[in-house]
Amino acid sequence: MSGPSWSERLLGGLKRTSERLGENLSGLTGKSRLDDDDLDRIEEALITADLGPAMAARIRDRLSERRDVAANGTEELRKVVAEEIAAVLRPVAEPLEIDAFPRPQVILVIGVNGSGKTTTIAKLAHLFQEQDYGVMLVAGDTFRAAAIGQLKVWAERLGVPIMAGPEGGDSAGIVFDAVKQATATGIDVLIVDTAGRLQNKRELMDELAKIKRVLGRLNPAAPHDVVLVLDATTGQNALSQIDVFREVAGVTGLVMTKLDGTARGGVLVAAAERHGLPIHAIGIGETMGDLRPFDADEIAGIIAGNIR
Numbered sequence: 001m002s003g004p005s006w007s008e009r010l011l012g013g014l015k016r017t018s019e020r021l022g023e024n025l026s027g028l029t030g031k032s033r034l035d036d037d038d039l040d041r042i043e044e045a046l047i048t049a050d051l052g053p054a055m056a057a058r059i060r061d062r063l064s065e066r067r068d069v070a071a072n073g074t075e076e077l078r079k080v081v082a083e084e085i086a087a088v089l090r091p092v093a094e095p096l097e098i099d100a101f102p103r104p105q106v107i108l109v110i111g112v113n114g115s116g117k118t119t120t121i122a123k124l125a126h127l128f129q130e131q132d133y134g135v136m137l138v139a140g141d142t143f144r145a146a147a148i149g150q151l152k153v154w155a156e157r158l159g160v161p162i163m164a165g166p167e168g169g170d171s172a173g174i175v176f177d178a179v180k181q182a183t184a185t186g187i188d189v190l191i192v193d194t195a196g197r198l199q200n201k202r203e204l205m206d207e208l209a210k211i212k213r214v215l216g217r218l219n220p221a222a223p224h225d226v227v228l229v230l231d232a233t234t235g236q237n238a239l240s241q242i243d244v245f246r247e248v249a250g251v252t253g254l255v256m257t258k259l260d261g262t263a264r265g266g267v268l269v270a271a272a273e274r275h276g277l278p279i280h281a282i283g284i285g286e287t288m289g290d291l292r293p294f295d296a297d298e299i300a301g302i303i304a305g306n307i308r
């Protein structure tokens with residue numbers, strides 16, 4: 001396939017974050033020692049680059065112990081920043097493993113409409129297919145016919161079975177039927193799409209709670225994973241979505257999408273620092289192959305890379 005490579009696209013998605021840092025730090029060149037004003041500027045730059053105040057303070061502290069790094073050129077400064085970011089990201093880099101017994105492993109996928117939920121479901125299904133697992137999709141968002149239709153298109157493209165009811169159908173009932181069928185047919189992974197109407201928190205909570213209750217009746221361990229899909233282009237907004245969805249659904253892990261294009265990917269670091277939830281993968285495009293493992297050192301390196 002022609003076009004930009006994985007890393008070029010990822011670089012694009014983190015560019016805004018890394019450029020913000022780069023611009024703010026370029027004035028430090030030639031100094032022999034960082035003074036308090038320099039540290040203030042760095043801290044501010046890190047905050048405007050979406051890394052969040054806690055992370056910015058952490059890096060500032062680290063640099064205040066290493067004020068001489070500026071004397072060794074910006075390369076050294078870059079290394080210290082990258083290392084601090086990587087230290088926060090490494091513990092949360094955790095791929096989604098299929099290890100549930102008895103099968104199927106049930107993965108509930110949640111997130112606001114437009115976050116890239118449906119596309120992420122297709123990408124995950126593709127990934128698991130490549131690992132030789134039998135996958136089935138469930139159209140649990142019954143509020144919009146378009147959502148059901150879109151998932152059906154992906155199921156066909158992937159060549160995987162799908163359980164879908166009519167628009168307005170009872171999603172918990174559909175999920176129940178899907179688990180029964182998946183169990184009977186030896187499916188390994190059941191990926192469930194859910195409604196993402198964040199504006200109505202009560203209804204969303206009731207709906208997700210009902211799906212979880214029904215699942216628990218068939219298998220107390222289900223859902224095994226509750227994966228929240230976040231859109232990197234929403235920047236800080238992604239953080240409040242984590243708060244809300246943790247409260248309504250008990251999130252077990254994250255996938256961040258749209259880390260290509262004009263994303264504000266620095267928010268990944270803020271999310272990791274604040275929540276410590278596993279980050280399973282990142283999305284960097286619209287096709288089923290555009291899911292990439294979350295590589296802490298790679299991301300940290302790119303974010304810090306433009307400091308000059």
Ligand SMILES: Nc1nc2c(ncn2[C@@H]2O[C@H](COP(=O)(O)OP(=O)(O)OP(=O)(O)O)[C@@H](O)[C@H]2O)c(=O)[nH]1
Nearest residue numbers: 112113114115116117118119257258283284285286
């Ligand atoms: N550039 C880019 N676009 C993406 C990515 N993931 C999803 N998209 C696009 O974002 C748009 C929304 O994605 P969907 O998967 O339909 O999102 P959804 O959350 O299911 O949204 P609804 O269908 O409205 O519920 C689509 O145009 C996708 O092609 C990604 O990683 N990168």
